[in-house]
Amino acid sequence: MTADAVAFWCLAVVLVGSALAVVLTKNLFHAVLWLALALTGTAGVFLLLDAEFIAAVQLLLYAGGIVTIVVFAIVVTERLVGERISQTSRRIAGGAVVAGGVLALILNAVRGQVFPAARPEMVGDLTRTVGETVMTRFVLAFELLAVLMLAALMGAIYFARPDD
Amino acid sequence: MGLQAYLTLAAIVFCIGLFGVMTRRNTIGILLGIELMLNSVNINLVAFGRYSGDVTGMVFTVFTICITVAEAAVGLAIVILLFRVRRTVTADHLDLLRG
Amino acid sequence: MMEWLTPLIVPFIVLNAILGIVTYVTLLERKFAARMQSRVGPYRVGPHGLLQPIADAIKLMMKEDVVPTAADRPVYNLAPIVFLIPCMLIFATIPFAPGLGVADLNIGILFFLAVSAMEIVGLFMAGWGSNNKYALLSAMRAVNQVISYDLPFIFAALVPVLLAGSLRLSEIAVAQAGLWFVFYPVIGQLAFVAFIVSTVAAENRAPFDILEAESELVAGFRVEYSGMKFAIIQLGEYAHVVGASFLGALLFLGAWAGPGPEWLGPVWFLVKAMFVFLLVTWVRWSFVRIRVDQILALSWKALLPATLVLLIATAVVVVWRGTPGV
């Protein structure tokens, strides 16, 4: 087993374990912390795929940003300190069957295909290439994204404004 | 590790997220499931990009992450607003659209 | 043998050096604050109080470790560690001299920012896990403040990145061989000021220390911690400040550049970092605490637009000059 494979298996265990914990724990706050771990694990997977830039963005925005706002939402929607927040699940059996079925069929589809086993050599600085591609080939998508972000920002402000 | 391993991992995480979205009672819990699903899609994008030697996958991962952040911000704003109006974040109670 | 040992030895040395520096930085701050208030500061333990930090550490280790009954135990216990790890990881990409660093990533500064953003998770875990109103309020305030000041901090830090044309910290340092970015006309000074202000805020230090405002919140999110866990949180906080000081020295003050032989580089770097640290400390001991809304208004209404405009102006300057670099 190479170092890569070891790292992959460790990350896979962490990722799947924490993902399961996210959907199964009763304590909502703990679920969010597990999500943070899952997101950090994903950043590790990105590192394995030589995408350092994506990994950093993942940490910065997802793990730093989303986790914080989720926590915020929990605190705002529950009483500040009081009883433990617990959340229950329903239709667990049905959900498990459907999700498991989808998983099995996807895996079946993945197994049937022939994929390249080796990674092609990436030339040059990947971060720089990503940046240049964003600014040239996908500049339109990039600008649309900026508009979307603006709209989301204004929408969030609109929702969160105090009642008049 | 081949591409297959990454795809399998992403599929597992995706289905776990799907399970969470279907079963959680708390709206915030549903959002957590959605985050997991989106995250697994990102793994797919980056893995495909890396194994085909094309940066498009990574570029779109950056885009997805940004969109997800926007989605989370708006989604949580809605949750907070819902809580303010209805005093609950249990998804079952939010059924104004019932036919 | 050496091939696989080297990647372990360097981090080991760096880690211990950082721990030493962080420990003694507390003494430096106390002495500095004492001078500002016409006191002497720690003087008893060792000559001129030089052994004081060690005495403090021993004292904290000996203390009883109290866990509140109502605490969320796993979260409460994990919080100091989760808090400390990012604070130590930020040193990973800082090159202390040409070639001397743990990992000189090509996205070095982004890594720094991303990892320091993770610190908030540990902080919130501490506030939540304590199951104490003061701690939770303090953690909420901290989240508010860190979210608000992350953006100006990033924008200010991106100005040197634009000027140097690289995200790699060593290249940013090298790019200042001709002119330290703090001396870059207009842009450099403004960015440095914005950097210092947002550093002070992001470190939750006075005048932005509402999260531990002792008159309202006792001691903030660490109110329930004692003994070794308290020591770890304290260590993490100071490590973060020192890390930010190193980053400031690297981004604006030319890193290891200085007169004398090459091996003096790390020393110069340390001196500059301590200069930045003292600057932050000076602010801390000079101003009164301001209100939450003032803090937020300062960030969103003044600092954020200003740094954004500064960033755009820098981009224009760089494009105008044709090539990045001084």
Added chain:
Amino acid sequence: MAGDGTLALAALLLHAVAFLVLAVAAPLRRLGRPAGYVSILCAAGSLAAAVLSWRAHAGEAISRLVWTWLPTEGQTLATVGVLADADSTLMLTLVALVALLVQVYSLGYLSDESAPALGRYYAYQSLFAFSMMGLVLAPNFVQLFICWELVGLCSYLLIGFWYQRPAAARAALKAFWITKAGDVGFLIGIVLLWRHTGTFDLAEMRVLAGNGAIPLAGLAVITFCIYLGAVGKSAQFPLHIWLPDAMEGPTPVSALIHAATMVTAGVYLLHRTDWLFALTPDVLAIVVWIGAFTALLSAVLACVQTDIKRVLAYSTVSQLSYMMAAIGAGFSAAGFFHLLTHGIFKALLFLGAGAVIHAAHSNDLTDMGRLARRMPQTAIVFTVGALSLAGLPLFAGFLSKEEILGAVRAGGFTAPFAMLILVAFLTAFYMFRVVFLAFFAEPVALHAGAPVAAGVGAHASHVADAGHHASHAAAGVAAHEPHEPPASMLLPLWVLALLSVAIGVYFTFVHPEPEFTSPAWLMPVAVGSAVAGILLAWATYQRRAIDAASLAAAFGPIYRSALARFWIDDVFERAYLLAILGFSRVIGWIDRYLVDGVLNMLSAWTVTAADDLRTMQSGRAQDYVYGIAVGLLVLLLWVQFG
């Protein structure tokens, strides 16, 4: 250094900087006057840069400074940048000059505004100046169109500056939509032209036109479409109706946007692309006829207005049509020349009118009279402007107006030429009607025996700027005394007046080389008709030797139709109502009896079916996710095993 267009770019960007600073730094903007100082400072710098740039490009020198924009795979779709040559830098200087003067003037004129409103005003002003300069310097049609729309937006914002007033809000909307109607044509024209020639770039296109490489088939449609844009912006018949209503904006805005710069954009566009229009003489003939007709129509309308700003607005329409006529006749330089001189003296007239409104707290001529005693300086500069507009020798409008008349005649358009001569007479008449009524004659209201205060009160409620100053009037109507405006308003007035005279004197002695020959009788006829107009106005309104009412009666039908604005606005309204309502009726019938009939039947079935199915719709988002997941499962099964 100046030869490479950098200075022109600097002139452009200074305004952009001012706008960005004011837009981003909200605290500064809310301070009001300091925001104005920032804007004025940038405008002054811009003027200096523009003048230097003009000096550098006075000859044949042309400089292009472009950056690629919208790079698509393989090629560049468009560029942004500046194209500086003699014409564009001259226009740039005019824009910079008037913008600066208007901004200085506004400090005094809008001194009653609240500080945030004033800051907003200056932000708009800077944005406008930036967009206008971008339009003037545009090297291609894309940038030109974008700036074209931007100035339209600024016009909308500034007309609606007092947006609390319904009339202003309506006028802003009207201006926006009517110019948009022309802009649609313009946009279609640009795109068609791109398909026709394969480029947006003006310089490249000009080379193509010079080589005869532009196919003529279908070109007339394209140039007509482009002309439609100019019709909207430069207020040509039948889209001229927005300009008089635009007077709801503050007077300095009218001076800058609706007299000197934005409305001339259409003329400038045609001048800029005259080599293109030269290929389609039919369209040019349309331009002349519409120009002459609009000139006459609006001159008649100007004669019956009692609102001082509306007189000037119709006069602007009339003068713009003059320029259009010259361009249509094939001598666009004459039209451009008149554009420049008109820009100076019309700005002067508007600012002068603003000073009068500022003093009299009313827009209405009947509320004024003998103001020359109270405000002699304003009277002098306003008269200078009126003389320039009438086109008397030694004043700015003289040579340019004569050039236009000569151009139209040289182009072989006899009937339009005669109409324009008549317009020259009418122009002098209505301008001096204003001069006499406002500054020299006894107040009309006193004549009629009505108290002045009642007149002020009655008009203040519905007249644009008067409302703005109504607070003054309400404070003490009876004790109110008209007075000279403050220095910040007088200074621009004097600068413009001196410039008008200087230009007039210079061109009376230094005749530029004309592109055509005019007969010797042309100048006496032109000057003579102007003088006749002035004399008629003097006799009617100063001496009252001719009774104004009987004069009106003599032209009975025309007078009455002019009072009703020739029913053009009504026609628009009716046509709009008729078309929309008629169409709606037809659609309504179809909808009610055909579509609904079928639907009612279907819906009756649907309702019963839905009642049974509605239990499926739980309203809980998760149930739907569950459904989607099951659907996905089925789909996967079908794909893999089906």
